[in-house]
Amino acid sequence: xxxxxxxxxxxxxxxxxxxxxxxxxxxxxxxxxxxxxxxxxxxxxxxxxxxxxxxxxxxxxxxxxxxxxxxxxxxxxxxxxxxxxxxxxxxxxxxxxxxxxxxxxxxxxxxxxxxxxxxxxxxxxxxxxxxxxxxxxxxxxxxxxxxxxxxxxxxxxxxxxxxxxxxxxxxxxxxxxxxxxxxxxxxxxxxxxxxxxxxxxxxxxxxxxxxxxxxxx
Numbered sequence: 001x002x003x004x005x006x007x008x009x010x011x012x013x014x015x016x017x018x019x020x021x022x023x024x025x026x027x028x029x030x031x032x033x034x035x036x037x038x039x040x041x042x043x044x045x046x047x048x049x050x051x052x053x054x055x056x057x058x059x060x061x062x063x064x065x066x067x068x069x070x071x072x073x074x075x076x077x078x079x080x081x082x083x084x085x086x087x088x089x090x091x092x093x094x095x096x097x098x099x100x101x102x103x104x105x106x107x108x109x110x111x112x113x114x115x116x117x118x119x120x121x122x123x124x125x126x127x128x129x130x131x132x133x134x135x136x137x138x139x140x141x142x143x144x145x146x147x148x149x150x151x152x153x154x155x156x157x158x159x160x161x162x163x164x165x166x167x168x169x170x171x172x173x174x175x176x177x178x179x180x181x182x183x184x185x186x187x188x189x190x191x192x193x194x195x196x197x198x199x200x201x202x203x204x205x206x207x208x209x210x211x212x213x214x215x216x217x
Contacts, residue, residue, distance in 0.1 A: 003028035006050065007057040008035045009213035012111050013071040014057040015174035018213075020075040022204035023086040023165065032215035033058075035116055055117075072100075072107055075167050086204075088167045095161065102151065102160060102168040106175050110144035114178065138182040145179065145189050148172075152191040158198050165199065173199045177210065 005021065005028050007014030021028050033056050034041045041047060042054045051058040051069050059068045059077075068074045079088040090096045112118070114137040122128040122136060155161055160168040176196040179186060186193045199205045210216060 002063040004031055004060040006031045006033050009210045009216045011056045012174040016071045016170050017057050017074050018208035019170045020078050022207050024078050024082040024084045099166045099168045103171045106171040113140045134182055138184055141179050149189045159195055169199050
């Protein structure tokens with residue numbers, strides 16, 4: 001198979017790419033990279049050759065001889081390469097910018113400060129307890145969701161932008177999954193919750209859920 005996705009079942013960024021691949025109807029081989037076992041398989045020599053940043057996901061398109069390592073770049077690549085019923089980035093320049101902005105609110109401002117290597121650094125370098133780490137992650141998700149819930153009041157429909165699934169929804173759903181992991185009360189975010197429920201009713205989102213992956217534990 002020419003398309004390979006190296007990732008971890010609970011990785012937010014990998015989760016995004018799984019959703020996009022499913023929405024675009026692209027067959028791919030999923031290659032698990034366990035971020036905890038054996039000191040973290042992302043640090044192995046073989047994987048580091050693919051992704052010197054030692055992070056997931058890594059996307060490989062052997063037909064096009066391309067390796068990509070940022071989830072938003074991968075999603076845009078898939079959208080441009082594969083025609084389907086789902087256009088993940090709108091054609092109109094204003095709508096395109098709005099979708100990218102909301103996606104980046106999540107992928108650039110919320111998720112990075114709560115990813116595994118940051119949480120491990122809090123414990124290993126700064127002696128934070130697991131409770132401290134959970135409070136840290138919940139704080140940044142809450143701060144981000146407070147703003148996103150307000151933005152959705154003026155632009156959302158069934159999904160983040162009216163009635164079309166976009167890259168914004170692909171980023172939102174995995175972050176909702178993270179929010180629940182850190183025991184955030186989602187009742188305070190009715191629009192976010194409604195959109196996540198609508199997305200998860202689609203087969204592409206259901207298949208991409210962490211618990212449905214071969215490396216789930």
